[in-house]
Amino acid sequence: MSTIKVQNIQHTGSSTNAIALASDGTCTANITNNLSNRNLIINGAQQVAQRSAAAVAVSDGSNEGYQTIDRMHFSYGNSAAGAANISQSTDAPTTLGFTKSHKTDVTTANTTSSGSGVIGIKYSIEGQDLRSSGWNHLSASSFLTLSFYFKTTKTGNSKLPIMFRTFHGTTYYYVQNVTVTDPTNWNRYTVTIPGNSNLTINDDNTGGMAIFFSYQTGSDKDTSSEGAWGTTNAYSTSESTNYFDSTSNDMFITGIQLEVDHTGSGKPTDFEHRSISDELMRCYRYYQVIAKGSEGTGGDKSPLVSGQMWGTSDFYGVLPLKTKMRTLPSLDVVNGTNYWQVYNNSTDTCDTLGYNNASPDAITLHLTGNLNGTAYVGGWSRTNNAAAFVAAKAEL
Numbered sequence: 001m002s003t004i005k006v007q008n009i010q011h012t013g014s015s016t017n018a019i020a021l022a023s024d025g026t027c028t029a030n031i032t033n034n035l036s037n038r039n040l041i042i043n044g045a046q047q048v049a050q051r052s053a054a055a056v057a058v059s060d061g062s063n064e065g066y067q068t069i070d071r072m073h074f075s076y077g078n079s080a081a082g083a084a085n086i087s088q089s090t091d092a093p094t095t096l097g098f099t100k101s102h103k104t105d106v107t108t109a110n111t112t113s114s115g116s117g118v119i120g121i122k123y124s125i126e127g128q129d130l131r132s133s134g135w136n137h138l139s140a141s142s143f144l145t146l147s148f149y150f151k152t153t154k155t156g157n158s159k160l161p162i163m164f165r166t167f168h169g170t171t172y173y174y175v176q177n178v179t180v181t182d183p184t185n186w187n188r189y190t191v192t193i194p195g196n197s198n199l200t201i202n203d204d205n206t207g208g209m210a211i212f213f214s215y216q217t218g219s220d221k222d223t224s225s226e227g228a229w230g231t232t233n234a235y236s237t238s239e240s241t242n243y244f245d246s247t248s249n250d251m252f253i254t255g256i257q258l259e260v261d262h263t264g265s266g267k268p269t270d271f272e273h274r275s276i277s278d279e280l281m282r283c284y285r286y287y288q289v290i291a292k293g294s295e296g297t298g299g300d301k302s303p304l305v306s307g308q309m310w311g312t313s314d315f316y317g318v319l320p321l322k323t324k325m326r327t328l329p330s331l332d333v334v335n336g337t338n339y340w341q342v343y344n345n346s347t348d349t350c351d352t353l354g355y356n357n358a359s360p361d362a363i364t365l366h367l368t369g370n371l372n373g374t375a376y377v378g379g380w381s382r383t384n385n386a387a388a389f390v391a392a393k394a395e396l
Contacts, residue, residue, distance in 0.1 A: 016265065028263050039272040040125060040133055042282040043071045044148075044256040046100040049088040050289045050391065051332075057107070059083035060117075066395055069102050070283040073122040073395075075212070080117030082110030082216065082244045092254050093149050093186035097273050101149075101254035104215065110244040115218035118235050119244055123256070124396035126326065127168060127201045127208030135195065135260050142195035143261040146211065147268035152183045153250045158241035162191050163212040163234070169200030172229050177240055188255070192266040196229040205326050207396045211258070215251060216244035284323045287332075289391045290365075293339075293383035300388070304340070304353075304381040305365050312375050315342045315367040316356060321392060325360045329392035339388040340367055344379025348372055353390055363392055 009019040019029045048070040056067040060076035067074060067086060074086050089103035102121065110119065135144055146162065159177040166172045178189040201208045214221075214235045223234035243249055255271045274282075296302025307317025321329070331354065338349040352369030367381055383389075 020263070036272065038257070038259045038269055040129055040258040041071075041123065041256045042286075043069065043279055044254075044271070045098055045273060045279070046072070046088060046092075046102050046254045047276055048279050048283045049100075050283065050287060053088040055085040055087040055105070057083065057085055059108070066287065066393075069100075070287060071123060072102055073124065074104075075118065075120060075122045077118035078116040078218075080110060080119050080216065080218075081108070081112055082106065082119060083108035084119075084244075089252060091151075091252055096149075096186075096255070096271070098149070098254050098271075101252045104243075104251040106244050106247050106249045109247050110216050110242070112216075113219055113242070116220035117216065117218045118212075118214060118221055119216040120212050120214040120235070121253070122213075123211045124207045125209050125211075125258075126205050126396065128203050128205060130201050130208045131203045133260050134262075143192050143264045143266075145190060145192045145259055145261040145266060145268050147188055147190045147255070147257045147259075147271070148213075148253055149186050149188050149255040150180060151186045151252045152180065152243060153248060154183060154241075154243055154246070156183070157181055158183060158243070159237075159239050160189070160243075161214045161217065161236040161240040163214060163236070164193055165210045165212065166199050166201060167207045167209070168202045170198065170231060171233075172196065172199055172231060173223070173234050174227075174229050175223050175225075175234050175237060176227050177237055180241075186252075188268075190266060190268050192261055192264070194229075194264075198229065213253065214240065216242050281323055284321075285326050286395050287391060287393050288322050288325070289389075290319065291383050291388070291390050293388035294386040296383055300383060300386045302383045302388075304383065304390075306378070306380040307365070308378045309342075309344055309373045309375055312373055313368055313371050315344070315350075315371060315373060315379065315381060317365050317367075317381065318362055319365055320362050321360070325392065325394040326396070327360060327394045328358050329360070329363060329394045330358070331355050331363075332389075332391040332393045334387055334389040335369075336385060336387060338370075339383065339385045340381060341384040342367055342371060342373055342379055342381045344377045345374045349384055353388075358392075360394070365390075 305317030
């Protein structure tokens with residue numbers, strides 16, 4: 001059998017290698033087709049919105065955080081002015097297989113150019129997911145490539161700053177602007193960052209790195225060292241654009257992908273589309289809805305948990321979780337008068353749902369507040385109001 005011996009394979013019209021062959025018999029290739037398990041981002045296509053797909057008003061100190069699309073944390077920092085409605089939008093690059101995006105609709109402008117205020121979207125990654133990805137944080141020859149689809153109603157070319165931040169040991173920052181051209185249409189943008197021997201990323205379930213898409217920053221958060229790791233707490237540069245300067249501005253983002261770039265080519269592979277069931281299970285590690293009244297029978301009756309009365313005014317039930325969560329969960333709950341029902345010999349309503357103890361695998365729910373049941377008798381429970389809501393959360 002014949003053998004062709006070459007070092008590289010390259011297209012006649014290209015200046016870069018498609019395949020580079022090593023002396024040990026292995027090779028690296030610039031591949032753009034859909035290989036699995038490349039994307040380190042969960043819910044990058046913005047498909048899952050367990051809390052709410054509808055618009056939620058956010059401002060500094062009010063509703064900021066995880067409010068709509070799973071894993072997307074909308075952040076205000078250092079008393080930043082301005083306000084917005086954030087939501088899951090159906091405006092998306094549908095020809096590429098996307099149906100959803102994260103929408104930020106500016107409702108109160110922030111025209112401040114000074115200070116240390118910061119507004120934007122933060123995505124946090126567990127340290128063990130970065131370590132197990134094969135990204136060698138001790139080598140400057142290793143790279144991560146971030147890609148995403150973005151559009152905005154803000155006209156004209158602009159510069160969207162992307163910040164990467166590590167959390168273990170000394171905190172390091174990396175800021176890179178991407179130039180947004182043809183802003184009112186969907187386009188894909190890319191940032192490639194190198195490894196650095198100073199970075200520390202632990203192999204555990206705490207935050208290893210955060211990525212921040214900065215929509216507004218004060219000049220105190222600018223760095224003069226764009227495209228380099230440093231210890232300055234920076235989110236932007238002096239050339240970065242303020243996307244909160246007008247209430248006419250809307251920003252949309254989807255198709256967020258972070259992948260190991262073994263060659264340092266800076267070329268992202270095709271976006272890794274996942275099934276909704278796969279994406280949901282990944283999201284459940286951080287947040288999982290237990291019961292939502294509005295999704296139950298009749299628009300208010302959603303099953304909760306089976307259990308037993310302890311005395312006449314407290315009902316307890318152990319609920320196995322859908323998947324092991326990142327850490328011990330707590331409850332995200334909406335309580336109210338007669339929001340819950342308990343069935344044990346008779347039907348009784350109550351006002352308060354809490355929890356007694358928890359593990360990453362299960363949680364003991366506790367119903368009380370104007371409850372009057374039969375002592376030490378088993379039963380089951382459900383929501384009794386469309387607004388009743390409970391979820392387990394273990395977010396970064």
